[in-house]
Amino acid sequence: MLSILIAFMVLAPPQDGSQLYRDNCARCHGQDGNGIPGVDFRTGQFRRPSTDDDLMRIIAGGIPGTAMSPSSLPDAARRSLVDFLRSMPNSAGASAGGGDAARGRTVFEGQGGCTSCHRANGKGSRTGPDLGDAGSNRRAADIERSILNPNAAILPQNRTVRATAADGSTITGRRLNEDTDTIQLIDDRERLVSLSKATLREFTVLKTSPMPSFQGKLTPQELADVIAYLLSLKGPTP
Ligand code: HEC
Ligand code: HEC
Structure with a gap:
């Protein structure tokens, strides 16, 4: 099993399915997979296809006579x-509110x-964003994706x-504030740093997150x- 998995990963670098x-799909099937009457990906049940190969074929060929049209996406995609x-059934549990907040705090x-x-509930580090109000303006699906x-x-x-x-020394941190002349950031040791842009040789906004993915870890x-x-x-x- 493992060797099959490794072979697969080498042959086809994983693409982000979500x-x-x-x-390609959400405009009809909806963000949560229940946008088409009678089709609900969150249940883990399909009306026609049963194996992965069946699903691959449906995505490639569509379902004749319906709005489910063929696609030219490559195999790996x-x-x-x-x-x-x-x-989707697993994540649906989360989005549908199947979780227990008290246990979640322990996690x-x-x-x-x-x-x-x-930081949340008065505990934790300030190197990442404060999540103390995460529930007031975020959807379950956004939190899950993060x-x-x-x-x-x-x-x-x-x-x-x-x-x-x-002098070539670098500093990396989360940007808190920025104006024309200065930038404030919080570094990985939770120190607040203010830099004058004129003294900097280079200044880059990173495209990647320092946060590790928890896919498969929770x-x-x-x-x-x-x-x-x-x-x-x-x-x-x-
Ligand atoms: C233009 C709208 C549209 C788009 C875009 C679309 N679908 Fe569909 N899809 C449908 C419709 C409508 C059906 C139901 C067809 C029927 O009546 O059986 C369907 C059915 C399916 C089924 C079979 C469901 C079952 O229970 O048998 C699968 C699997 C599926 N779509 C996957 C996808 C995937 C993956 C994508 C993105 C690559 C996608 N679809 C894009 C409209 C769409
Ligand atoms: C190594 C540091 C680190 C760890 C560990 C970490 N995160 Fe993050 N997290 C970040 C940083 C930095 C960001 C901001 C950049 C981004 O959005 O990815 C972030 C962003 C987020 C966001 C989106 C923030 C927003 O404002 O919407 C959520 C939600 C989140 N983290 C939850 C978690 C959860 C839950 C865990 C533990 C399972 C976790 N993080 C572990 C560093 C971390």
């Missing part, structure tokens, strides 16, 4: 899509290690920047619990 889904469709502060970068695929959508205010001083239940916990946080931490 992104492919959003780009279709395979990522099939993996994503297969994963957040314990085995998940989230407090080594994030956890499973941190690079997919980074809020502008959460970008990491790297500054190189005239069980579906832990993921649902942590999302329920974050959704329960509605205000500035006491």
Whole structure:
């Protein structure tokens, strides 16, 4: 099994199935997979296809006589899509609110290690964004995507920047504030740093997130619990 998996990864570098889904499928099937009457990917049940190969064929060939039209996506992309469709029932548990906030707090502060970068409920580090109000303006699906695929959508205010001083030394941190002359960031040791742009040799906004993906590192239940916990946080931490 493992060798098959490795062979597969070498032959076909994994593509982001959720992104492919959003780009190609969500306009009909909906973000949550239940946009077509009678078809609901969150149930893990399909009306016609049963094996992965059946799904691959349907995505390539469409379903004649219906709005489900053929697509020219390459094999690797279709395979990522099939993996994503297969994963939707798990994530549906989370989005549908199957989680337990109290258990989620234990995951957040314990085995998940989230407090080594994030702050919530008066605990944790300030190197990552404060998640104390995560529940007031984020949807379950957004939180889930941030956890499973941190690079997919980074809020502008959460970008990491790297500054190189005239002497060549560099400093990396999360951008807190910026005006024409200065930039303030918080570095990886939670120090607030203010830099004068005129003294910098180089200044880059990084496209990737320092947050690791938790895909496969949390069980579906832990993921649902942590999302329920974050959704329960509605205000500035006491
Ligand atoms: C233009 C609208 C549209 C788009 C875009 C679309 N679909 Fe569909 N899809 C449908 C419709 C309508 C059906 C139901 C057809 C029927 O009546 O059986 C369907 C059915 C399906 C089924 C079979 C479901 C079942 O229970 O048998 C699968 C699997 C599927 N779509 C996957 C996808 C994937 C993956 C994508 C993106 C690559 C996609 N579809 C894009 C409209 C669309
Ligand atoms: C190594 C540091 C680090 C760890 C560990 C970490 N994160 Fe993050 N996280 C970040 C940074 C930095 C960002 C901002 C950039 C981004 O959006 O990816 C972020 C972004 C997020 C966001 C989106 C932020 C927003 O404002 O919407 C969520 C939600 C999140 N993290 C949840 C978690 C959870 C839950 C865990 C634990 C399972 C976790 N993070 C572990 C560093 C971390």
